[in-house]
Every structure is written in structure tokens, then in C-alpha cells.
Amino acid sequence: xxxxxxxxGNARPRSDVLxxxxxxxxxxxxxxxxxRGMSEEYQQRVSLYKAAASVAGGFLALSLVWLLVSDxxxxxxxxxxxxxxxxxxxxxxxxxxxxxxxxxxxxxxxLRVQDRYRISLERGRDRVERTFFSAPVGVGLIDLDRRWLYxxxxxxxxxxxAPEALVGHFLDETLPASVLALLQDRGCCxxxxxxxxxVELELCNRRGERRWLxxxxxxxxxxxxxxEHYVMTLSxxxxxxxxxxxxxxxxxALEAMAEGVLVVDRxxxxxxxxxxxxxxxxxxxxxxxxxxxxxxxxxxxxxxxxLRRLFAALRDGRSxxxxxxxxxRNGSSFAAWVxxxxxxxxxxxxxxxxxxxxxxxKQAQARLAFLSTHDPLTGLHNRATLPALxxxxxxxxxxxxxxxxxxxxxxxxxxxxNGSLGxxxxxxxxxxxxxxxxxxxxAGGSVARLDGDKFALVCGAETHQRDLANFVADLQARxxxxxxxxxxxxxITASLGVARxxxxxxxxxxxxxxxxxxxxxxxxxxxxxxxxYSEALDEGGRARLRMVSLLREALRREELTLHYQPRLSAxxxxxxxxxxLLRWHSAELGEVGPGEFIPIAxxxxxxxxxxxxxxxxxxxxxxxxxxxxLVLDRIAVNLSMRQLHEPRLVERVEGLLARHxxxxxxxxxxxxxxxxxxxxxxxxxxxRALKRLGVRLAVDDFGTxxxxxxxxxxxxxxxLKIDRSFVREVPGSASDCSIVRTxxxxxxxxxxxxxxxxxxxxxxxxxxxxxxxxEFQGFLFSRPVSPARIPVLLQDRFNPGGRDEVEAKVxxxxxxxxxxxxLRRELMFHGYDVELAGDGEEALALLAREGDVVAAICDYxxxxxxxxxxxxxxxxxxxxxxxxxxxGQAELSTVSDAVNAGAIHRFFTKPWDVDELQxxxxxxxRRYRERLEA
Numbered sequence: 001x002x003x004x005x006x007x008x009g010n011a012r013p014r015s016d017v018l019x020x021x022x023x024x025x026x027x028x029x030x031x032x033x034x035x036r037g038m039s040e041e042y043q044q045r046v047s048l049y050k051a052a053a054s055v056a057g058g059f060l061a062l063s064l065v066w067l068l069v070s071d072x073x074x075x076x077x078x079x080x081x082x083x084x085x086x087x088x089x090x091x092x093x094x095x096x097x098x099x100x101x102x103x104x105x106x107x108x109x110x111l112r113v114q115d116r117y118r119i120s121l122e123r124g125r126d127r128v129e130r131t132f133f134s135a136p137v138g139v140g141l142i143d144l145d146r147r148w149l150y151x152x153x154x155x156x157x158x159x160x161x162a163p164e165a166l167v168g169h170f171l172d173e174t175l176p177a178s179v180l181a182l183l184q185d186r187g188c189c190x191x192x193x194x195x196x197x198x199v200e201l202e203l204c205n206r207r208g209e210r211r212w213l214x215x216x217x218x219x220x221x222x223x224x225x226x227x228e229h230y231v232m233t234l235s236x237x238x239x240x241x242x243x244x245x246x247x248x249x250x251x252x253a254l255e256a257m258a259e260g261v262l263v264v265d266r267x268x269x270x271x272x273x274x275x276x277x278x279x280x281x282x283x284x285x286x287x288x289x290x291x292x293x294x295x296x297x298x299x300x301x302x303x304x305x306x307l308r309r310l311f312a313a314l315r316d317g318r319s320x321x322x323x324x325x326x327x328x329r330n331g332s333s334f335a336a337w338v339x340x341x342x343x344x345x346x347x348x349x350x351x352x353x354x355x356x357x358x359x360x361x362k363q364a365q366a367r368l369a370f371l372s373t374h375d376p377l378t379g380l381h382n383r384a385t386l387p388a389l390x391x392x393x394x395x396x397x398x399x400x401x402x403x404x405x406x407x408x409x410x411x412x413x414x415x416x417x418n419g420s421l422g423x424x425x426x427x428x429x430x431x432x433x434x435x436x437x438x439x440x441x442x443a444g445g446s447v448a449r450l451d452g453d454k455f456a457l458v459c460g461a462e463t464h465q466r467d468l469a470n471f472v473a474d475l476q477a478r479x480x481x482x483x484x485x486x487x488x489x490x491x492i493t494a495s496l497g498v499a500r501x502x503x504x505x506x507x508x509x510x511x512x513x514x515x516x517x518x519x520x521x522x523x524x525x526x527x528x529x530x531x532x533y534s535e536a537l538d539e540g541g542r543a544r545l546r547m548v549s550l551l552r553e554a555l556r557r558e559e560l561t562l563h564y565q566p567r568l569s570a571x572x573x574x575x576x577x578x579x580x581l582l583r584w585h586s587a588e589l590g591e592v593g594p595g596e597f598i599p600i601a602x603x604x605x606x607x608x609x610x611x612x613x614x615x616x617x618x619x620x621x622x623x624x625x626x627x628x629x630l631v632l633d634r635i636a637v638n639l640s641m642r643q644l645h646e647p648r649l650v651e652r653v654e655g656l657l658a659r660h661x662x663x664x665x666x667x668x669x670x671x672x673x674x675x676x677x678x679x680x681x682x683x684x685x686x687x688r689a690l691k692r693l694g695v696r697l698a699v700d701d702f703g704t705x706x707x708x709x710x711x712x713x714x715x716x717x718x719x720l721k722i723d724r725s726f727v728r729e730v731p732g733s734a735s736d737c738s739i740v741r742t743x744x745x746x747x748x749x750x751x752x753x754x755x756x757x758x759x760x761x762x763x764x765x766x767x768x769x770x771x772x773x774x775e776f777q778g779f780l781f782s783r784p785v786s787p788a789r790i791p792v793l794l795q796d797r798f799n800p801g802g803r804d805e806v807e808a809k810v811x812x813x814x815x816x817x818x819x820x821x822x823l824r825r826e827l828m829f830h831g832y833d834v835e836l837a838g839d840g841e842e843a844l845a846l847l848a849r850e851g852d853v854v855a856a857i858c859d860y861x862x863x864x865x866x867x868x869x870x871x872x873x874x875x876x877x878x879x880x881x882x883x884x885x886x887x888g889q890a891e892l893s894t895v896s897d898a899v900n901a902g903a904i905h906r907f908f909t910k911p912w913d914v915d916e917l918q919x920x921x922x923x924x925x926r927r928y929r930e931r932l933e934a
Contacts, residue, residue: 138234212241262353282328378434381448390508404501407457408519412493412527414453493528563784579636580618636668641675664694691716724758731767763848813858840865855882855924882924
């Protein structure tokens, strides 16, 4: 029979597998037995009972057989009583020996079985222990006193604690207090716990690493149902959390993009569309999902060729970029720039379609193209296009053997309107005059604005009446009607000069010269009259000849002088350069304005000689200032169209620089767009030669001509001067603001610096500075002054920001004075300089006037212009200003949409948290400084 072997559960484990064995040696046997489970214990008991029963049964059978057989044998033997007693003794001894042998055999057999069982059990225990300690999931045993009994390697690595530092120590010695509190709140490690409790922990381990852990704690019971110990499993979820956070961040970035993004699968269905894509397509949220992209693009686009190329790229999995034009579902038109790319990674069959609305950019381009050939104030053709208009009309009339009339018109006394009623009234008169002329001439002719108060009208002889006198009378009658301006009726007369082709000239330039001569004669005769060009009676021609003669005398008599107007840095206020401007004080005519004598000098060719004198005098004066120790970066001189096309211009400039001992980089030469357009290739050749010499180059009055951008990008420009006609209406005119920003962006693309002419107000200066203009020039800083005043002028530093001290400011916009005052007190208490505005219009005016506003804080609900619309305009006009919204709970969805669209940087619900608001303002200030430094 088999017998149980006591003490087999006390076998010593391997020291290299069990960690912390010595610390709990006294408890190991009991813990191991308890950990086996009820089924194993029951089977062991049954096995012991069977072994005991087999031994007892064998011994009982042997005893019974021996007694029966031995007694019968003794009874059959013929022996006496003495021998019988001896036999009984021998029989008992034999029984004992046989029983001992039997017990020995049975016990030996049982011991062998037990030894095999023990060895198998030890090997199984070793395997379990190795598996336990090498498991990728952390596992630990905790007794009811919250002490660690065991801890495997994964658990110790997750906690960054050595295993020997865990075993035998309490939980509160090895885990942070915050983790223990969280476990306690979740009901972990309590006697009432039933089953398994799980919790996710954010833990900073002892190495300073922040980890996300998933902990599950189970309470085990013994066979009587009493709590025995805890089992903790700990898995590291840090990578999963980081991946989830990165995915969420990428998702937020995708939704916050201003560009629409579509993810298209291999079947051409839309799998993902961000908010911007839905907004640009004009559909509701989720309406694009699972729709075929072909149907969407076919609906929206009107450009069939580009659409076919796009579909081919989608079909072949190729990249493609292009422009599509069409309409949205609601009928509004749009222009989109689309880029298609294969999606990288394992899902290469998918494509990404990125598109953006470029409608505003296209409109700005169209506006700029329009303004290159048209007058921005009246919308008429400008002087640069007049020769082309005349040429087309003359060719058309030549086929009919007819005549072309050109009328040059000047409004009499127009300067008095500007002086008495202001420039706005003058602009209104010009627009009204342009409208009258355009209406009168109709579709059979053309009207152009030459400059100032001068217009030109081109029409065929059959357009109105063939009688020239009736033509002039009708035109004068149309202009003689009173002008209604600012509630007043103004009677403004006009001086007309009329020339006829081909009688008065066969080339556009000749006809223009004839008509202007007739107009000049009408003005000199007192105005309010018309003059028909007559070569025999050309008093204007004689007057021009006289002025040319006087100009020649002026050069000899030194009647010409130069005045200088400063150009200063938009960021530092330092005077960087001076522009030389020509003045003429005639002994016979008195003061003659540049607008009167320079055109005559141009037409006569005398401008070349005058230009040489201006260039030489400006360099001489610069050298004189330099010898006095004055610091000046450069001197700017205007080049006329005639000078630009002079064959020896480059040699002349090089010789003058050498004569005065000056390097070429101190000289800046300015040319107009019209001069570039006359002969672009020749102009480009000359300018490149000047650039090789080291001279700096600038384009003057940019936007008033029609120079080709294709040639412009090939000219090595240093400066581009924005014409004063675009500066005059900023920041009030959205179209002029857009044009100015477009010109500045063009300068950046060409690698040139931007100079704004005609800066006269703080609002203009503030807008231009924020838009990125590099230099200012205008009456706000200084009028043209004589050379004697330049040393004093150069010692001043003009403040480009408009204040004595440039400081950062915060703009608060709220129609509730109490809320605005409370917010102002809080911000001023923390050291901020606060400006207040009651509505959107006042806020935009303050931004234009004040410098260094780092952030605008506005309420959502305001009259006339809500907060979102205001911040959209701030983003458009002043992109460097931080945009912060204060709102109530009811507007959160609307404000969230504005945040996703990029109109708002931060928003806070009322009542706001002062600390969070300060953090947002500090971020806005850092962003503002970084943009300035960039």
C-alpha cells in the first residue's frame, strides 16, 4: 500500500528564480499550499486515502491467510504440546518477517511513486515560476496587510523599483500617495472586494518617467471563503496612450485646417472629410462620407480639362495639382486650388485630396490686373492705355475712311474744391465727371483719366454728329451741369482741347500731344472753353517752345534746385534715404510746378540734360553731407523714360559716381512702370547693367501702369514703391487694403523691399506697418525740404508706431461699459496697457491708429458687427494680433466653428478665469514678438 510522504511541500526553490525567498521563507509552505486551489487539494486527499487503504488491505489479507493456513498446518502435524508451542512461536516470527517484507516492498514502491511525483511537481513549479517572472504583464502577490509577497520582473520595471525593494514592503512604501488614493477610491485592496477591480493610473515612476498603467487587483479566498491574499496584474499602456493622443492631436489638426481635406478609397468613395471640406463644398456635417468623389467634383467644377486630369490622377494613384473653378451646392461661385497625393503607408490604394478656396486671391489678382490699366478712383482707362485705345480706334476708322476725335478735358478750378471741401469732395467730383463722360460717349467710344483733373475721350466721327462744333457743344453741356457734393451744388467748368486724326496726327502720340496742346491753350485763355487744335494758331505750342527756351536758360542760370524728402524705416523710424525732387524758380515765370515743366521737358528731350544735372547735383550733395559726418544710407533719383533709353546712361552714371568718389550702392535710381512698359526688353537690359554696376533700383508709382509681371520678375529690383492712390484710402477701403497686401506679398516674392508713398495719417501708417511695409514716405513725416535743413532732419528719429514710446497693448472690445471696465481693471492690475472700444468699427479704427497691439479681446454679442466677424477682419487686416473671444454657454458651438475656421485663437466662457486669460495674453505677446523678429 502507498503512504503519503510528509514535508514534501517544504522543498527549497531555485535561488535564481524566486526573488525575495529568504524574506518570507517561513510563510512559503503555507502560501504554496493555499495557492494550489480546491480541486488539487481534494485530489491529493483522495490519493492519500487510496494509498492508505491499499496498504491496510494488503496487510489484512496477508494476516488472514497466514492465520488460517498456519493453524491448519500446525494442527495436522503429529507433534506434542511442546513442539506445538515452538511451532506457534516460529509461525509468529515468520508472520512478522513476512509482514515486514511486505510492508517494505509496499512502502518502497510508494516512495518511488512519491519521488517521481515530487520531481514532477518541482519541475512544474519551476516552469510556473519562470513563466510568472518572465511574463510581459506585471504580476504581484500582496498579503492582507498590504505587503508585497512576490513581484515579477515586468511589474518591477513598470514601477522602476528593484524586485528586492518590493517584496516584504508595504504598498504605501512603494507606490505614490496619489495612486494609493485612487486605488482606495475605486475599492481596490479592500476586504469587501469581490471579483476583480481595474483602474488606469498615470504614474511618474522613480526614474522620473511618466507612464500610463492598467492595474487589475483580485482578492483570492481559501476553501472556507476567507480572504487569503491579493493578486495584482499591471500592464504598461503608455505606448497605446501616446498613440491615442497623437491620433487625437492629428485629428484636431485636420479639423482645424483652413484647407479642405478628403480621404478617398480605391473605389473612389470619400472615407474622411474635415470641417473645412464640408464648409467649402457647402454641405452639412457628415454629408460627404461614402459619396463618390467623382460625383462631387463633377458637380462642383466647370473646368472639364482639369477635371479629366484630376480623375486620371485619382484612377492611376498619381499626384496632381491644379486649379478648378465652379459653384457650390447653394449656387455661389468659387475657385479652388486642388492637390491630390497617394496616401503613404500600408493603405497605398487610398488618396488624399487637399483643396482651398482661392477666390479672394483670384479677385485680388484680377483687381491688380484691372488697376494696371485703369484708374482706381474712377474705374476709367488710365494714361498708359490711351495710346492703345487711340491706335485701335484709328485702325477701325481707317477701314471706313473716317476720322477719330480725341478730346482732352481739364476741370477748371478743381484744386479749389480740394482745398475748401477736402479730398473726399474732390474725389466725388472726379467720379461724377467720369460717369457723365462714360454715359455720354456710350459704347462707341472710350474714356480715360490722364492724371489729376484731366480726362481724355476717344470716339469716331460718326459716333455722335459729324459736325465738330456740335460734338464740342454737346460735350461742354454735359460737363456744365452742377455737381452735387456733400449737399452742395458746385458749378465746375471744363477746358477742352480737341484733335482729329488723321488730320492732326497719324500716330497716337502725335494726336495726344495735339489734343493736350489745345487743352492747355483753353486753360491759358481762362478756361470754360474749347479749343480745336490748329497748327497755324498753336499758341500752346509757342508757349511750350518758350518754356523749353526758359528751361535751357534755367540750367545756365542755376534756377533749378533740388529739395529732398526723407524715407524712413517702418520699424525703427530712422531716416534711410532721401529722394531728390526737382524745383524751378524762374526769373520770368516765378515758381513753376514740376507737373507743368517736366512733361514739356520730356516731350522736348531736354529732360535728358536736366536729368544729368539732377543726378550730378544729388551725388555732389550726398558727398558734401558725407564729408560733414552725416549718416545716410542712400540717395534716390528719378529716371525719366527718355533717360532710361539713352544709349550711354550706364557709362554716364558710372562716371558721375567716380567723379564724386562714391560707391555705386549709395545711389538708388527710380523708374516708373510706364517707362518699363515702353520697351520692356531694352529697359531690362539697361537696368541689369546698372545693377551689375552696383546701383540700387526701384519701380516708382507701382500699380498705376501696366508693366508685365513676366518682365518685372526678371528685373533685379531692390524697392517697389506703392503709389499714393492706393495708400490714400487705407485702412477704410477693403479693396485698397487687399491691393496693398498683394503688392507687399509680390515684393517678398521678388526679394524686394516695399516703400509706401503719400503716407499722411496715423491710420495709414499703422495699417502699412502691420501689413509688412518696409519704408514710409509722406507728409506725415516731412515735406520736401531744402538741403540746408537735412542735417537737422537726419538727427531726428521718427516713431513709426505713432507714440513717443512704443509699448505693447491689449484691445478690449465690449458694448457693455461695466464689463469692459472690469476687464480693464484686472488687466491693468497685472501690468497691461489696455485700450477700450465699444464696437467693431471703433476697434478697427484703434488698431489702425495704435501700434504694438498684441491681442484683441472681444465679446461675442455686439451691435452691427458681432465678435466673430470683427476677429475675422482682424485676421485679414492685422494677422499678427492675437484674437481672443469672450462668450456665454449658448454661443459655444458657433464660437467653436470660428475657432476651427481659424478666426479665433482662444475663447473663454463668462465668467473668465484671470490666470487662463493671462496665459493666453502671454502667448499672444510671444507670437507678436516672433513675427516682428521674423
